Amino acid sequence: MTERLDTFMARANAAYYATHDPFADFTTSPEISQVFGEILGLWAAVTWGCIGRPDPVLLVEAGPGRGTLMADALRAIGRVAPAFGSALRLHLIETSPRLRTLQAERLPGATWHYGLDTLPDAPLLLLANEFLDALPIRQFVRRGEAWMERFVEDGRFVECSAEPPTCPRRPASTLSVAATHGETGGDLRPHDGTIEVCEPARGFIRALSARLAQRPGAGLCLDYGPEHSAPGDSLQAVRDGRAADPLAAPGTADLTAHVDFAALADIARKAGATTHGPLPQGVFLTRLGLFERTGRLARTQPPAQALALVEAARRLAEPDRMGRLFKVLAVCHPGCPTPPGFEAAPR
Numbered sequence: 001m002t003e004r005l006d007t008f009m010a011r012a013n014a015a016y017y018a019t020h021d022p023f024a025d026f027t028t029s030p031e032i033s034q035v036f037g038e039i040l041g042l043w044a045a046v047t048w049g050c051i052g053r054p055d056p057v058l059l060v061e062a063g064p065g066r067g068t069l070m071a072d073a074l075r076a077i078g079r080v081a082p083a084f085g086s087a088l089r090l091h092l093i094e095t096s097p098r099l100r101t102l103q104a105e106r107l108p109g110a111t112w113h114y115g116l117d118t119l120p121d122a123p124l125l126l127l128a129n130e131f132l133d134a135l136p137i138r139q140f141v142r143r144g145e146a147w148m149e150r151f152v153e154d155g156r157f158v159e160c161s162a163e164p165p166t167c168p169r170r171p172a173s174t175l176s177v178a179a180t181h182g183e184t185g186g187d188l189r190p191h192d193g194t195i196e197v198c199e200p201a202r203g204f205i206r207a208l209s210a211r212l213a214q215r216p217g218a219g220l221c222l223d224y225g226p227e228h229s230a231p232g233d234s235l236q237a238v239r240d241g242r243a244a245d246p247l248a249a250p251g252t253a254d255l256t257a258h259v260d261f262a263a264l265a266d267i268a269r270k271a272g273a274t275t276h277g278p279l280p281q282g283v284f285l286t287r288l289g290l291f292e293r294t295g296r297l298a299r300t301q302p303p304a305q306a307l308a309l310v311e312a313a314r315r316l317a318e319p320d321r322m323g324r325l326f327k328v329l330a331v332c333h334p335g336c337p338t339p340p341g342f343e344a345a346p347r
Contacts, residue, residue, distance in 0.1 A: 001153070002151050002152070002153040002158065003151060003152050003153075004138065004149070004151050004152075005136070005137065005138055005139050005149075005150045005151065005152055005157075005235075006136035006137055006138045006199065006200075007136070008136075008151075008152040008247075008250065009136035009137065009235075009255050010136040011250065011251075012250035012251050012253070012255055013134055013136070013254070013255050014095070014096075015250065015251030016251050016252065016253065016254055016255075017095075017096040017098070017099060018096055018097070018098060019098075019251065020252070020254075026238050026241070026254060028065060028129065028130050029069075029129060029130070029222070029281075029316055029322070029326075030065070030068040030069035030072060030129065031065075031066075031068055032312045032315055032316060033294070033309065033312035033313055033315075033316060034072045034297075035072075035290060035293050035294050035297065035309075035312075035313060036069065036072070036285070036290075036316060037068060037069040037070065037071065037072025037073045037076070038072050038073065038075070038076035038293065039076075039285060039288045039289065039290060039293065040069065040073055040127055040129075040220065041070075041072065041073025041074060041075075041076040041077045042073075042076055042077070042080060042081065042288075043220065043288060043339070043340050043341065044059060044073065044077070044084070044125045044127065044220075045077055045080065045081035045084040046339075046340045047125055047218050047336070047339045047340065048081075048084050048087070048088075048125060050218075050336055050337050050339060051123060051125075051216035051217060051218065051333060051335075051336050052216060053083070053084075053087070054087070054122070054123040054216055055086075055087035056087055056088070056089050056122055057084075057087050057088055057089070057122065057123045057124065057125060057217075058088070058089050058091050058119060058120060058122050058123065058124035058125070058217075059073075059088040059089065059090050059091070059124075059125055059127075060091045060092070060093065060119065060124050060125070060126040060127070061091075061092055061093070061126070061127045061128070061129075062093040062126060062127070062128040062131045062204075063093065063094065063128060063129070063130065063131030063134070064092045064093075064094055064099070064103050064107075065099065065103075065130075066099070066102050066103070066106065067092075067102060067103040067105070067106035067107045068106070069127065069129055070090070070092070070103075070106075070107055070110075070127075071106045071107060073127070074090075074107075088125075089111075089120075089122075090107060090109060090110045090111070091110065091111045091112075091113060091119055091120075091124075092107070092110050092111070092112050092113070093112075093113050093114070093115060093116070094112055094113075094114075095114055100112055115204075115207075116204065116207045116208060116211065117207070121215075122215075123215055123216040123217045124211070124212075124215075124217040124219075125217060125218055125219075125220075126208065126217070126218070126219035126220065127219075127220050128219065128220065128221045128222070128223075129222045129223070130222070130223055130224075131221070131223070132198070132201045132204070132221060132223050132259045132264075133223045133224060133225070133256040133257060133258065133259055134254070134255070134256050135198050135200040135201045135204070136198070136199075136200060137196045137197065137198045137235065137257045138150075138165075138196070138197045138198075138199065139194055139195070139196055139197075139233065139235070140162060140164070140165040140194070140195045140196075140197070141159060141193075141194050141195075142193060143159070146161060147161075147162050147163065147164045147165065148160060148161060148162055149161075149162035152247055155245075155247045155248055156247060157247070165195040165197055193232065194232055194233045196232075196233070196234060196235075196257055196258075196260070197260075198257065198259070198260065201259065201260075201264060202263065202264065202267055205221075205264045205267050205268050205271075205331065206267050206268075206271050208268075208273075208331060209267065209268040209269075209271035209272060209273035209331055210271045210272065210273075212272075212273045212331060212332060212333045213271060213272025213273050213333070213334065214272075215333065216333050216335070216336070217332070217333055217336075218330060218331065218332040218333065218336055218339055219330065219331040219332075220328065220329075220330050220339075221259075221264075221328070221329045221330075221331070222281060222326060222327070222328050223259040223261075223326065223327065224258060224259065224325045224326045224327070225258035225259035225260060225261055225327060226258065226260075226261070226262075226327075227261060227262070227278050227280075227327060228262050232258075234257045234258035235255065235256075235257050236255070236256055236257070237253040237254065237255050237256075238253060238254045238256075239252055239253035239254075259327070261277075261278040261327050261329050262278075264329065265277075265278070265329060265331075268331045272334065273331045273332060273333065273334065274331075274332050274333070274334050274336070275329060275330065275331055275332070276329070276330040276332065276338060276339060276342035277327065277328050277329045277330055277342055278327035278328060278329040279327065279328050279329075279341070279342065280319070280323055280324045280326070280327060280328075281316065281317070281322060281323055281324075281325075281326035281327060281328055282316070282317035282318060282319055282322070282323020282324060282326075283323075284328040284341045284342075285316055285317050285323075285341075286317055287340075287341045287343070288340060288341050290313050290316065290317055291313055291317070294309050294310060294312075294313040295310075297309055298310055328341070330342055
């Protein structure tokens with residue numbers, strides 16, 4: 001069977017999440033430190049104030065995993081921002097029945113959805129941590145004067161002739177990585193290299209932004225990828241906690257690819273939303289008080305646990321670990337002030 005790469009990736013990931021515990025293979029930020037979810041919950045609470053404290057307001061998480069992030073967020077909200085806790089209605093975007101069962105154990109009272117389209121018509125605050133990277137990508141490769149698209153056949157790539165890949169036009173300030181690219185008809189077309197296009201991620205951001213253009217709210221996306229778009233093959237697989245061949249044994253490994261934040265931000269603005277970032281995750285979390293909250297928590301713990309808490313915070317924020325590879329992008333209603341963490345750095 002020959003499949004386009006995005007079809008193969010979607011099928012493989014659906015099988016993987018239906019039959020495997022992904023957290024046996026990799027660890028996400030909420031599983032590293034409870035402070036991560038607490039901070040994002042309080043980010044949502046402050047942003048709720050920025051959009052006028054609507055009641056009710058939807059608190060939505062896309063790709064909630066085990067429910068760890070949201071459980072930590074709700075605990076912090078209940079302690080620090082009870083008015084927001086009373087106003088919020090919890091909604092989760094999750095396609096895996098197995099993960100929905102895990103989430104229901106930790107998040108009673110939630111409502112589940114397969115996508116944005118079935119969410120109630122109300123203001124919303126959305127959190128999406130390591131959600132976009134698992135959405136299926138297409139890959140295009142330049143061969144001389146022709147463009148080829150990658151398909152998968154019997155565990156290997158095959159290439160078929162294709163139209164040139166196109167990317168949304170970027171402002172001049174975002175073209176530093178792509179300085180040699182030419183523009184034709186408003187599209188960015190690299191001269192060579194591998195180009196990845198994630199159509200589901202673009203569709204998700206477009207739909208979210210169209211909604212935010214019409215009603216108060218904001219979305220926060222945290223994931224890994226470059227700040228500026230660049231050519232390159234970023235498809236990767238993790239099996240049994242180790243890097244693996246992404247084309248081998250589909251359904252037994254988690255497949256992901258880097259997020260094209262520049263393209264998504266451009267799509268959001270064209271749909272009528274405003275954007276902030278992307279910022280390195282370390283900068284964002286530090287501005288929100290990651291180390292201060294961790295220090296307060298560590299003081300209540302025995303020495304070994306205190307050291308583990310500090311080490312977890314460093315893992316999330318230090319540039320040579322997760323702090324620079326991971327980025328944070330906010331998508332907001334045009335009337336929303338700059339949300340927490342995205343204020344201009346003091347000079």
